[in-house]
Amino acid sequence: MKLxxxxxxxxxxxxxxxxxxAAELVRAQAERIEAAEPxxxxxxxxxxxxxxxxxxxxxxxxxxxEAIGPLEGIPMALKDNMCTDGVRxxxxxxxxxxxxxxxxxxxxxxxxxxxxxxxxxxxxxxFAMGSSTENSRFFATRNPWDIERVPGGSSxxxxxxxxxxxxxxxxxxxxxxxxxxxxxxxxxxxxxxxYGAVSRFGLVAFASSLDQIxxxxxxxxxxARVMNAIAGYDLKDSTSAPVDYPDYEALLGQSVKGWRVGLxxxxxxxxxxxxxxxxxxKAVKVLEGLGAExxxxxxxxxxxxxxxxxxxxxxxxxxxxxxYDGVRYGYRSEEAPDLNTMFKKTRAEGFxxxxxxxxxLGTYALSSGYYDxxxxxxxxxxxxxxxxxDQAFEKFDVLLSPTSPTVAFKFGDRTDNPLQMYLSxxxxxxxxxxGIPALNINAGFANGLPVGLQLxxxxxxxAKLLQLxxxxxxxxGCHSQTPDLGV
Amino acid sequence: xxxxxxEVQHVAMLARLELSDKEVEKYTTQLNDILGYAQxxxxxxxxxxxxxxxxxxxxxxMRDDRVDPSMAREKxxxxxxxxxxxxxxxxxxx
Numbered sequence: 001m002k003l004x005x006x007x008x009x010x011x012x013x014x015x016x017x018x019x020x021x022a023a024e025l026v027r028a029q030a031e032r033i034e035a036a037e038p039x040x041x042x043x044x045x046x047x048x049x050x051x052x053x054x055x056x057x058x059x060x061x062x063x064x065x066e067a068i069g070p071l072e073g074i075p076m077a078l079k080d081n082m083c084t085d086g087v088r089x090x091x092x093x094x095x096x097x098x099x100x101x102x103x104x105x106x107x108x109x110x111x112x113x114x115x116x117x118x119x120x121x122x123x124x125x126x127f128a129m130g131s132s133t134e135n136s137r138f139f140a141t142r143n144p145w146d147i148e149r150v151p152g153g154s155s156x157x158x159x160x161x162x163x164x165x166x167x168x169x170x171x172x173x174x175x176x177x178x179x180x181x182x183x184x185x186x187x188x189x190x191x192x193x194x195y196g197a198v199s200r201f202g203l204v205a206f207a208s209s210l211d212q213i214x215x216x217x218x219x220x221x222x223x224a225r226v227m228n229a230i231a232g233y234d235l236k237d238s239t240s241a242p243v244d245y246p247d248y249e250a251l252l253g254q255s256v257k258g259w260r261v262g263l264x265x266x267x268x269x270x271x272x273x274x275x276x277x278x279x280x281x282k283a284v285k286v287l288e289g290l291g292a293e294x295x296x297x298x299x300x301x302x303x304x305x306x307x308x309x310x311x312x313x314x315x316x317x318x319x320x321x322x323x324y325d326g327v328r329y330g331y332r333s334e335e336a337p338d339l340n341t342m343f344k345k346t347r348a349e350g351f352x353x354x355x356x357x358x359x360x361l362g363t364y365a366l367s368s369g370y371y372d373x374x375x376x377x378x379x380x381x382x383x384x385x386x387x388x389x390d391q392a393f394e395k396f397d398v399l400l401s402p403t404s405p406t407v408a409f410k411f412g413d414r415t416d417n418p419l420q421m422y423l424s425x426x427x428x429x430x431x432x433x434x435g436i437p438a439l440n441i442n443a444g445f446a447n448g449l450p451v452g453l454q455l456x457x458x459x460x461x462x463a464k465l466l467q468l469x470x471x472x473x474x475x476x477g478c479h480s481q482t483p484d485l486g487v
Numbered sequence: 488x489x490x491x492x493x494e495v496q497h498v499a500m501l502a503r504l505e506l507s508d509k510e511v512e513k514y515t516t517q518l519n520d521i522l523g524y525a526q527x528x529x530x531x532x533x534x535x536x537x538x539x540x541x542x543x544x545x546x547x548x549m550r551d552d553r554v555d556p557s558m559a560r561e562k563x564x565x566x567x568x569x570x571x572x573x574x575x576x577x578x579x580x581x
Binding site (some may be wrong): 328337338 | 527533536562570578
């Protein structure tokens with residue numbers, strides 16, 4: 001039995017029926033990680049000893065005849081920007097290479113309470129800045145569908161681990177597409193929840209008005225299940241939304257007949273690869289066959305999303321990353337004769353090129369005399385972008401687009417030109433600016449590489465995205481293929 | 488409007504980043520490219536548009552004023568590059 005291709009809900013049933021033990025599952029998971037790792041390189045840190053200890057507790061519970069929760073005993077992994085008490089959390093940066101958090105992020109606390117078992121911490125672009133995971137200061141992660149290609153980013157390790165069978169599910173973070181784009185490149189389900197729906201307490205901050213945590217899974221049911229565990233109000237995050245959160249999994253399986261699905265024409269224009277467009281158009285036909293009513297709509301300010309994002313995100317990053325000064329944690333330069341030299345050398349040596357570029361850009365955009373022209377202007381245009389979505393959702397329940405204009409690209413293809421790399425996120429950025437939820441599912445394949453489909457919804461409408469995605473998945477079986485790594 | 492090397496040096500000082508001459512050169516070109524691209528925002532009239540700082544309209548998030556346990560001091564200073572008697576050590580300031 002290939003346990004590493006199974007979904008969390010399937011493994012849960014196997015545990016409940018005593019067909020496998022949690023210890024067997026965790027051991028098999030650790031073996032799979034080691035077998036695939038020489039090819040995929042998704043993990044920065046492994047926590048197998050702790051995982052085995054946790055598994056023993058779950059098995060004791062089952063042996064005692066106690067009921068186990070839906071994620072209890074399920075092996076998972078986290079992007080390495082979520083704080084784990086006693087387990088190194090690096091953000092794939094030299095400046096945090098030795099940081100051991102003294103506390104758990106709220107999502108970690110919640111997953112521990114749910115009984116999920118941490119196998120390790122996943123690779124990422126340094127401080128979540130990038131679209132290919134090539135900006136990790138440690139090593140690049142490879143796409144399990146073709147190891148010559150990038151897994152996407154910034155949560156590339158989390159996406160590749162789920163695709164390669166190295167974890168049943170993982171968490172990532174999404175500031176401009178960092179969950180959805182790697183999910184698309186790796187052919188897995190990835191949810192960017194509504195701003196405020198999942199607590200960010202203990203997530204290392206990048207751009208605070210945009211960052212959200214969300215799950216990577218092998219199918220939609222698992223995604224709903226993990227959302228059930230992590231969504232909710234948290235007193236420790238002042239941006240957490242005090243609203244009612246539904247049972248996402250219980251809502252799956254309903255008819256989507258009569259649902260109004262909008263195709264924003266700006267997301268199907270120039271720059272979208274023909275092979276991607278063809279797969280997405282086929283997917284639209286499937287939804288139409290399920291009774292969805294398809295119509296065209298417009299998000300007229302889409303072309304401004306990229307410049308708005310690349311002013312707001314670096315501005316907020318430059319402020320958030322000011323805390324890395326070599327005083328309280330992380331790396332400190334050896335050369336520190338006085339305080340200012342210590343700051344400057346520590347940051348110059350500790351941060352990588354892309355992080356420095358964004359700190360420079362953000363510092364400039366916020367500096368005296370330029371604030372109004374750049375940051376304030378970007379925030380005003382952000383209002384217009386959000387307004388586009390408000391209008392579209394008056395007519396449509398869900399909007400549909402490609403997740404990325406292309407399939408996974410090859411290593412080094414875009415590293416020389418930052419602006420070209422930024423264009424990878426053209427279909428995903430607006431969602432973060434508007435604060436709404438969006439979900440990537442695998443729509444199909446082009447030349448053997450996964451093509452991602454993005455569903456966007458109104459704020460707090462995650463359940464609708466999951467229901468529509470579930471209907472698509474059931475109709476097409478698009479979640480049943482796994483990459484063959486030859487291991 | 489374009490950014491000069493001197494301005495890039497000044498921004499690096501504000502950001503407490505030591506840059507090599509090569510980096511100054513590279514960032515001057517790249518920041519000018521990115522800021523040039525951002526100029527297209529100026530084409531939009533936003534005189535009467537309010538800025539969006541946060542998408543979810545939360546205001547005055549309060550909690551009860553009560554004392555909760557704090558994190559253990561030794562766990563916090565354990566991460567410090569240099570520490571003495573539970574304090575962070577830094578180079579001489581004055």
